[in-house]
Amino acid sequence: MVNDFIKVKCPDCANEQTVFRKAATKVACNVCGSLLISPKGGVGEIRGEILEVVG
Numbered sequence: 001m002v003n004d005f006i007k008v009k010c011p012d013c014a015n016e017q018t019v020f021r022k023a024a025t026k027v028a029c030n031v032c033g034s035l036l037i038s039p040k041g042g043v044g045e046i047r048g049e050i051l052e053v054v055g
């Protein structure tokens with residue numbers, strides 16, 4: 001089972017956002033623009049707290 005989408009909490013503003021875990025590009029918070037995921041070897045390096053695996 002592969003769970004590619006996760007819900008993360010922004011470390012800077014506490015916004016909750018569903019993101020693609022294996023992002024090929026940087027993913028920023030929709031609210032404050034803080035970096036949530038930076039791509040690293042095919043798997044995104046996640047900043048912030050993982051709240052939920054969406055599927």
Ligand SMILES: [Zn+2]
Pocket residue numbers: 010011012013014015029030031032033034
């Ligand atoms: Zn934020």
